[in-house]
Amino acid sequence: MTLRTSIIMAACAAALAAGPAWAQFKPTKPVEIVVHTGPGGGADVLARFMTQLIEKENLAPVRFQVNNRDGGGGLRAMAYVAEKKGDTHTIAIFTGNWLTNPLVRAEAKFTLKDMQPVARLVLEPAVVAVKADAPFKTMKDFIEAAKKTPGTLKQSGGSQTSRDNVVRQLLMKSTGANWAYISFPGGGERIAALLGGHVNMMVIEPQEAGEHIKAGNMRVIAQVAEKRLAPYPNVPTLKEAGYEIPNVPQVRGVVMPSGVAPDVVAYYEDLFQRMVKTPTWRKYLEDQQFEDGFQKSVELGKFFDTFTNQMREILKEAGTPVVR
Amino acid sequence: MDVLANLGHGFIVALEPLNLFWCFAGVFLGTVVGVMPGLGPAATIAMLLPLTFKMPPTSALIMLAGIYYGAKYGGSTTAILLNVPGESASVVTCLDGYQMARKGRAGAALGIAAIASFIAGTVGVVALMLVAPPLAKFGLAFSSPEYFALMVLGLAMVVLLAGESLVKALLAMLVGLWIAGMGIDLFSDASRFTFGNSEMLDGVDFVIVAIGVFALSEVFANMEQREEGTMLPVPKGLRNLLPTMAELKACRFAFLNGSVVGFIIGVLPGAGSTIASFISYGLEKAVSKHPEKFGTGVPEGVAAPEGANNSETGGALVPLLTLGIPGSGTTAILLAAFVLWGLKPGPLMIQDNPELFWGLVASMYVGNVMLLVLNLPLIPLFAQILKLPSYLLYPIILGISLVGVYTVSSSLFDCYMLAAFGLLGYLMRRLDYPSAPLILGLVLGDAMERALRQSLMMSQGDLGILVSRPISATMLVLAVLLLIMPLFRKFNSWRVRAIEENG
Numbered sequence: 001m002t003l004r005t006s007i008i009m010a011a012c013a014a015a016l017a018a019g020p021a022w023a024q025f026k027p028t029k030p031v032e033i034v035v036h037t038g039p040g041g042g043a044d045v046l047a048r049f050m051t052q053l054i055e056k057e058n059l060a061p062v063r064f065q066v067n068n069r070d071g072g073g074g075l076r077a078m079a080y081v082a083e084k085k086g087d088t089h090t091i092a093i094f095t096g097n098w099l100t101n102p103l104v105r106a107e108a109k110f111t112l113k114d115m116q117p118v119a120r121l122v123l124e125p126a127v128v129a130v131k132a133d134a135p136f137k138t139m140k141d142f143i144e145a146a147k148k149t150p151g152t153l154k155q156s157g158g159s160q161t162s163r164d165n166v167v168r169q170l171l172m173k174s175t176g177a178n179w180a181y182i183s184f185p186g187g188g189e190r191i192a193a194l195l196g197g198h199v200n201m202m203v204i205e206p207q208e209a210g211e212h213i214k215a216g217n218m219r220v221i222a223q224v225a226e227k228r229l230a231p232y233p234n235v236p237t238l239k240e241a242g243y244e245i246p247n248v249p250q251v252r253g254v255v256m257p258s259g260v261a262p263d264v265v266a267y268y269e270d271l272f273q274r275m276v277k278t279p280t281w282r283k284y285l286e287d288q289q290f291e292d293g294f295q296k297s298v299e300l301g302k303f304f305d306t307f308t309n310q311m312r313e314i315l316k317e318a319g320t321p322v323v324r
Numbered sequence: 325m326d327v328l329a330n331l332g333h334g335f336i337v338a339l340e341p342l343n344l345f346w347c348f349a350g351v352f353l354g355t356v357v358g359v360m361p362g363l364g365p366a367a368t369i370a371m372l373l374p375l376t377f378k379m380p381p382t383s384a385l386i387m388l389a390g391i392y393y394g395a396k397y398g399g400s401t402t403a404i405l406l407n408v409p410g411e412s413a414s415v416v417t418c419l420d421g422y423q424m425a426r427k428g429r430a431g432a433a434l435g436i437a438a439i440a441s442f443i444a445g446t447v448g449v450v451a452l453m454l455v456a457p458p459l460a461k462f463g464l465a466f467s468s469p470e471y472f473a474l475m476v477l478g479l480a481m482v483v484l485l486a487g488e489s490l491v492k493a494l495l496a497m498l499v500g501l502w503i504a505g506m507g508i509d510l511f512s513d514a515s516r517f518t519f520g521n522s523e524m525l526d527g528v529d530f531v532i533v534a535i536g537v538f539a540l541s542e543v544f545a546n547m548e549q550r551e552e553g554t555m556l557p558v559p560k561g562l563r564n565l566l567p568t569m570a571e572l573k574a575c576r577f578a579f580l581n582g583s584v585v586g587f588i589i590g591v592l593p594g595a596g597s598t599i600a601s602f603i604s605y606g607l608e609k610a611v612s613k614h615p616e617k618f619g620t621g622v623p624e625g626v627a628a629p630e631g632a633n634n635s636e637t638g639g640a641l642v643p644l645l646t647l648g649i650p651g652s653g654t655t656a657i658l659l660a661a662f663v664l665w666g667l668k669p670g671p672l673m674i675q676d677n678p679e680l681f682w683g684l685v686a687s688m689y690v691g692n693v694m695l696l697v698l699n700l701p702l703i704p705l706f707a708q709i710l711k712l713p714s715y716l717l718y719p720i721i722l723g724i725s726l727v728g729v730y731t732v733s734s735s736l737f738d739c740y741m742l743a744a745f746g747l748l749g750y751l752m753r754r755l756d757y758p759s760a761p762l763i764l765g766l767v768l769g770d771a772m773e774r775a776l777r778q779s780l781m782m783s784q785g786d787l788g789i790l791v792s793r794p795i796s797a798t799m800l801v802l803a804v805l806l807l808i809m810p811l812f813r814k815f816n817s818w819r820v821r822a823i824e825e826n827g
Contacts, residue, residue, distance in 0.1 A: 038733070039370025040657030049664065052374045068367075071733050072522040073508055079522065104513060107522040151784060160513040182468075182781050183510045185774070188593045188649040188656065195647070196464035198782065207663065211648055211670020287666060320513060 025263045027089055030063045034092035036077035038070040043093045046122075046252060049284065050275070057278050059271055074101050075108050082110035086259040091118060091268060094255050099304065100161045100311050106323045112255065112308075116265060117300035119272040120253035122285065123293035125225035126163065127232065129204050129218045131194055139222040139241045142201060146177035153179040154199040156190040160320055163248050164203040166311075167224055169318040170245040171238075194218070206231065206289040224248065229289060246310060251293060253300060269297050327453065334682030338690055343383050343683070350387035351691045354394020355698060361402055361535060361728030364411050365395035366653040373661055381665040382680050386687040388661060392654050393445055393637040393688065396597070397695045400437035400630050405430060405709055406721045408539040408728065413597035413633035415534045415767075416605045419760055420618065420625025422538075427621050431565030431707045436572070436623050437630040438699040440579055442692055444631030447583035448590070448638020449688040452645075456674075460646040463591045468778035469790050471594045473799035475772035478599060478764070480803035481606035483810050484615070485760040490810060493761045496752065500765020503528050504773070511777055523737040530598070532729050532738055533766055536745025537752070537759045539725045543718045544750040565704045567623065575627035578608050582631020589632070590639020593651035594775070597636040598767050601629035610806070619760075638688070645681060647671055 033051065035043040044066065051064040069077035074097045081092045094112065102108040128139060136142040146153045157164030165181055172178055182199060184190045191208070193199045195217055206229055212218040223229060223237045226247055238245060254272060256265070275281055276294050285292055295303060315322050337343060357368045369388050376384035399414035404421035417437065424433035451459075466474075479497065486493030506517040507527025518524035582604045589600035608628040609618045618625050643649040648670035650656035662669040667677060674681040712720070729742045752759055783789035791797045 038653075039367040040373075040653065040660060044370060045373070045660045045664070048370070048374050052377060068733075070526075071735065072525045075522040075525060076735070105515070105522075105525070107515065107518060107520060107525060109522070154782060159508075159510055180781050180784075182778050183774075184778070185510060186593070186650070186656070188643070188651055188659075192464055192593045192643070192647075192649050193467060195649075196467055198467035208648070211668050211672055215671035217671060288663065 025088065025261065025267045027060065027062045027267075029089055030065050031060070032067045032090045033064055034067050034069050034077050034081055034090060036070060036074040036093075036095075036097070038068050041070070043095055043252065044068060047093050053275060053278065053280055053284075054271070057275070057280065059274055059278075072107070073105065074098060075105060075110075078102075078108070078110050078112075078115075081255065081257055082114040084257040087257045088260050088264045091254050091256045093252060095252050096163065096250055096307075097161075098255075099308050100315070103308070103312055103315060103322050103324060104161055104320055108324075111324070112304050114258060115255040116258045116260060117297050117304060118254040118256050118265060118268045119297065120251060120293050120295035120300045120303065121272065121276065122252045123291040124250035124252070125206060125223065125229055125289070125291055126167075126203050126250070127206050127209055127220045127224065127229075127235070128167075128201060128222040128238075129194070129209050129212075129220050130201050131197060132216050132219050134200060134219070136201075136221060137219075139236075139238065139243065142221060143171070143175050143177045146179040147175070150178040151180055153201065155179060155181050156184055156193040156199040156202045157181055158185070158187075158190070159183060160318070161315065163224075163250050165318070166248050166314050167203050167238075167245075169314060170248070171243060173317060174243055174245050207287070210289075225291070231289065248314075249291075249293070251303075251307070253293070253295070265297055330678065330682045331453065331686060333679065334684075334686030335689075337382060337679055337683030338386065338686035343386050343687060344690070346379070346383045346387040347390050347687045347691050348694055350390020351394035351397075351695050352698065354391040354396075355398040355695065357391065358395035358398020358410050359401045360398075360731075361408050361410050361724060362531065362731035363728075364654075365392050366657055368395075369654060369657050369661070373657070373664065376661065377664065381662075381667055381677075382683045384661070384665065385658075385680060385684055386691075388658060389641075389684055389688065390691050392658070393634065393691065394695055396445075396630075396634045396637060397438065397441045397699055399633070400441070400626070401434065401706055402724065404433045404437065404626070405706060406539060406717075406724065407542045408721060408724055409531070409534050412530055412534065413601055413636070414630075415538070415598060415763055416601040416629035416760075417626055418534075418538050419605070420621050420623075422542075423619065423621030424623070424626065425621075425710060429571075429621065429623075430710055431703050432567040432571055432623065433621075433626050434703045434706060435565075435567040435700065436575060436626050438696060438703070439567070439572070440575065440582055440627040440631040441634040441699075442696040443579045444583040444586055444635035445637065445692040445695070446689065448587050448635035449685060449692070451587050451635075452638040452641055452688075453685050456642045456646050459591050460642050463593060463643055464647075465795065466592050466594070468775045468782060469793050469796040470799070471592075472772060472775035472779055472790060473796035473803070474592075474595065474599075475768045475775060477799045477803040477806070478603055478606075478768045479772065480806040481602065482761045482764060483807060484606045484609045484618075485758060485764060487619070487758045488756070492757045496757050496759065497761040497765040500762040500767075501769040502765075503533065503762075504766050504769025510774060511781075521737075523735065527770070528741065528766075529732055529738065530763075530766055531732055532741050533745050534763055535725045535729055536742045537749035537762060539721055540742065540746025541749025541753050541759070543722050543725075544746060545753055546714060546718050549714075565707055571623040575623050577611070578604075578624040578627035579631055581607055582628045583635045585628075586632030586635030587639040590636035590651070591642045592639075593643050593649055594771065596652055597633040597640075599771075600632040600636045602764060602767065604628045604632035641684075644669070645674060645684075648673065 033047045035047045037044045047066045069080045084090050102111040130136050194202050220235050357363045399410035400417045402408040402410040403414040403417040407422040409415040421433045482497045585604040586600045589595045605628050609615045640651050644655045650659045
């Protein structure tokens with residue numbers, strides 16, 4: 001090979017890399033999916049399911065690999081993604097925590113504003129459950145009882161910023177009722193506390209509640225969802241039950257580092273659009289009783305803004321110190 | 325005999341060649357990840373989860389459960405040989421296991437660990453099979469006040485873990501409690517002792533402290549000794565590598581104690597295998613005829629905690645399989661796996677999928693035998709590592725510790741923390757502070773604080789909730805007895821001396 005041909009070839013390669021308008025971006029090496037939980041956490045299980053699905057349905061020319069950046073209450077993963085500015089082979093699963101944690105943590109160096117929205121994937125509805133032998137048949141029964149003896153009824157849930165507590169704060173504010181919120185770190189402990197009769201109510205994922213209802217251990221008195229979920233046709237949503245509070249979805253989707261070209265975003269956006277259309281994905285949503293929350297990049301960016309503002313207000317009202 | 329018929333069906337499932345293969349693959353992998361510090365069964369199962377989507381759920385469950393209980397066998401190896409806990413539950417095994425190795429009984433310690441694991445693992449499966457549903461109800465009766473009392477009982481064991489000075493032990497325990505309080509507070513969302521570092525928000529990982537205080541401080545302490553070739557004694561011949569009859573006999577009660585304590589604590593969703601092994605070790609020491617020898621390398625001190633952490637596996641599967649309630653990180657992943665396989669975990673799962681439950685139970689009998697057969701021949705091989713001269717052995721311990729901590733969350737910050745805790749452990753050693761109470765405080769502190777605050781929220785601030793419930797009151801009384809026992813002994817020895825002087 002002469003010097004001249006190699007120069008020409010190098011030039012061609014450079015031109016290709018720079019990407020003329022018609023050359024669409026395609027990943028050329030394995031893509032890393034960053035999650036903020038350790039193996040087995042909610043986001044991790046979703047990411048691992050997605051890698052399998054993408055491979056099985058042949059949706060992308062390369063493999064997708066999960067990278068667990070757990071720790072720091074999710075902030076470590078966020079910093080990792082934000083610092084990879086311009087990296088076209090890194091994406092991340094975000095959850096509601098990515099929106100709320102920077103609001104309450106002074107330690108956070110980055111917010112979702114420092115990342116590129118790609119696609120929203122799922123909305124996780126929830127149901128309000130009580131023990132089957134509890135006297136509360138409806139949400140109203142519970143609220144009335146809570147008003148009669150303020151502070152004595154108890155709800156089991158996760159941390160202060162979790163959806164469980166946000167729903168409680170909103171309900172207490174709109175009704176004037178008052179009940180205690182007892183935090184448990186693990187989902188199993190929350191259910192055990194309800195089934196053991198140590199607390200009176202909990203906000204639970206419908207799929208988790210399903211079997212306990214069938215076995216006659218639990219009763220659902222309201223749904224935290226936009227519209228009634230298929231397995232609970234006779235249980236009203238909070239709105240239908242007369243509680244006008246903003247719907248608080250648990251949300252999961254995909255973001256990537258900022259500073260990437262539009263065709264890169266378009267590529268991933270299209271990839272996930274194709275993914276959510278597969279029957280395997282539809283079945284996954286159905287099994288998990290998730291709502292299809294697909295949104296493209298631009299709408300997702302708007303969603304981030306409105307959701308962040310909404311959460312800021314809710315947290316402030318709940319008395320949680322908000323730092324930004 | 326319903327149970328026998330069901331178990332028979334279970335064995336038909338478990339003994340299918342394919343399931344036998346997956347069972348072996350699971351326990352083998354489990355042993356390997358157990359030996360490696362840092363990499364635990366939870367992470368391994370999560371990483372293998374996508375591979376199981378194409379397998380029949382029963383085979384997949386048999387394999388994943390094999391990893392779970394297999395890891396408990398492997399965890400003792402590095403604890404005994406190198407003072408590096410292979411996984412969090414083996415931390416108690418370090419106390420006497422490593423001392424046995426130093427006395428040339430490494431093979432015996434490994435053998436006792438394997439036998440205790442086998443016995444307790446099998447007892448755990450029998451109990452899982454026979455009493456799962458009623459026991460799950462018992463587990464639900466446990467709530468925050470009971471957990472608080474359990475943790476207090478555990479903390480009271482500090483008097484058993486103390487060496488010469490109870491004051492020093494209490495100080496070490498308080499440091500452990502302090503470290504346990506670092507990170508985000510669950511109830512108020514406040515950051516505690518993070519010094520503005522986002523790395524500190526999740527608190528300090530227990531594995532880092534345990535490896536630092538046990539393994540790294542051992543390395544530092546040995547750097548002082550400048551003389552060449554201080555090799556640990558390794559006896560020759562297979563006979564000397566296995567436990568003697570006398571050693572096994574000394575462990576009779578420990579096998580039973582570990583099996584029962586481990587299983588009961590396993591059933592409780594809010595406790596865990598590390599707590600189980602601590603409590604079983606404490607119980608063993610409390611009833612021992614020679615409690616002063618614990619910590620110097622007694623076989624019971626290995627058998628009790630190793631038994632407890634294996635039997636705990638059977639116990640932890642009770643709330644998972646009968647109620648769909650996971651009690652630990654690993655069972656939470658198994659729960660996620662059930663959902664992904666299209667099974668519906670919950671109170672009806674055993675009823676709806678009998679072949680799955682009974683196949684799993686039968687496979688666990690098979691798996692425990694496989695593990696014993698797999699582990700016993702490896703002992704002479706593993707024990708050879710102690711033949712290395714110290715200028716090779718201690719760098720190896722250092723390397724394994726660093727790699728182990730880095731694998732937990734691939735963070736360099738954690739490695740700096742490891743170095744800091746290694747120094748702390750070294751200082752404590754030089755100043756004669758026992759390290760076990762520090763670990764005890766760290767293991768129990770978080771859960772105890774949580775349980776206390778949950779209890780007080782339930783009772784609207786009334787401390788009476790802690791003593792008005794029978795289970796919690798009983799445990800608190802036991803804790804008080806445990807605490808005043810040394811005073812009583814002191815008084816007794818003073819009285820004896822007084823009588824002798826008079827007579």
